[in-house]
Amino acid sequence: MDTDSFWTFRDDRGREVTAPRRPRRIVAYVPAAAAALQHLGVTVAGIYGSPHDKDGLDPVKADGLSSADVAYLGAGTDLTAPAVLAAEPDLFVSVTYDGTRVYGVEPGVVEELEAAVPTVALAVGPGHRLLSVRDRFGELARALGTGGGHGGTGAADAEAEQLSASRLRTVARRAAHVRVLALSPADPERAHVARPGAWPDLQELAEAGLRLPDVEGPGANWATLGWDEVAALDPDVVLTDVRSNAVPVTELESVAGWRSVRTRAAVVPWNPELPCTSRAISDFLDAVARAVERKGRELAP
Template sequence: MNDPGLVRGEESENMVNKPGVSRRGILASAAALALAAPLTACGGDSDEDSTEGGSKSGGKGPWTFKDDRGRKVSLDSRPQTLVAFVSTAAALYDYGVEVKGIFGPSKPVDGKPNPQAGRLPLSKLTSLGTEFGQFSIEKYAALGPDLLISNMFPPPDLWFVPEESRKKIESLAKTVGISVAHTSLLQPLRRTAELAESLGADLKAPEVVEAKKDFDKAVEELRAAARDNGGIKVLAMTGDDQQMYVAVPDSYCDLHFFKELGIEFVEGKKSDEWGFWEFLSWENADKYHADLIMIDNRSSAQSPEELKRHKTWLQLPAVKAGQTVPWAMEERYSYLGYTPVLKSLTEAIRKAKKLKG
């Protein structure tokens, strides 16, 4: 998929289709959402102060949850029909909370399951669209949704919810957003767990407790690897046909957290108001020296094989040395989901050698 902004498939007045959105638009910013439209679902939204997390009514009585926009979302009862951004849905699934519909990248990548879909039973779910700007309102309405959930990069924008159809979407169900940018990884992990619990998950279930223990162990192993192989410079990136994008680590919750554990990152400089990337032409791909490169593994990004089309990419020391590792920059925010990510990076850090520029 060379340009995720080129939407293919069904086109109708109920399908938002944005062929003009570039890869940079997906990589660098979310669709702007004002989130101010009146809602017709039962209950109400407010910005009043309340404790974070949601009500624990056992499925009976009113349901409330204060999301990361600072909004207290209220319904007359716990929402049953859920629709969510694919990786958010995958995280909830790890806690036993199931959704009816998803939106966002879910198609296989190079014949393998999409990394953003986690363990989701995709064949049983209704997809509202897989490309940025693609959201079937007709299918959404047919589900009779009680609640829509998505990540935010950063608030108040709901990721993959198109601005053009925001009001229509909000008129059908309440929305909840979890912030995953300009913070540390532990925050969205905690907030997603709180949301799952409010939706009926048992955070004391043996498999959930075990997943958290495994995550904590993986964290300490990564911390030790960073300490034992100190001085390794790591660069996180994505790319398209025109440019290479170097991540600004503190803008991404995972990279921010990895820095806290002692990993030394190349610090990309903000190229726009969003502050997620430094844009480099491929001629300048060697601006920074890196001993290890983390490559965006999303379907919207060029794969390691596609990156080989760029001669300057092939000349980078880390690429020549085979010191690259997938970057799961939109991994599902569950402890079960992130443990393999930590283990993969730990192995890469331990094996990496300092390279000459």
């Protein structure tokens, strides 16, 4: 496609997003959009965060990006249309968890931006497999002029991802007794336990054959439990949220329920907003496979 020709891309809200030419200045949501697009060879002019972020740019979500490299425009109610428009974007990229709303941006701000800038939202919520999300970012990267092949990162990364997925399936077959739980520490009293079907990366683990229990009770993406209730689930491997909005597990040593969990289980750092690239997916699958394999040997009858 000629860079000066009419540009179009159908996003995951079902909207046909158009521009008079291929966008060159892109403002994007940090983890799923900006970090993924950077891996795919797309340069971004500005980034913004989630309403849950604390103290500015979350380095876990940024995945190597820093405010020294690219302008950080704010998060939540601090993100304004004038701040975004000052970066002079010709494309605004976000994610959607429900297929309708642009995540992390106030509705009024979304209205102002959509009136001024082509806006794309890619789906990362329930019902979307991790690899299909990866492919969608690859499609957007290709539309923006990069190679954007298998995850946009070349044959070596694609092969590594496939090997990691194969290894995880093998480990899951051999360690079918190992229980895996993903959670986000809320405070010394509570943890948010992830629902496997709500998160593409956890769904990928379940489809590989790992045992990820779902917890009864309210909450679409998370079930909130006390730490003693978490311990009673007897997980063997625990994926712990390491984003800035989660309480670091090092601050939970006085919590008896957490001590019981980490004494029994292998603990794996977890970023629920994983950049959807072959490289990041491979690293994630390998980390889980190592922990499950180790616990499988320990717990073997």
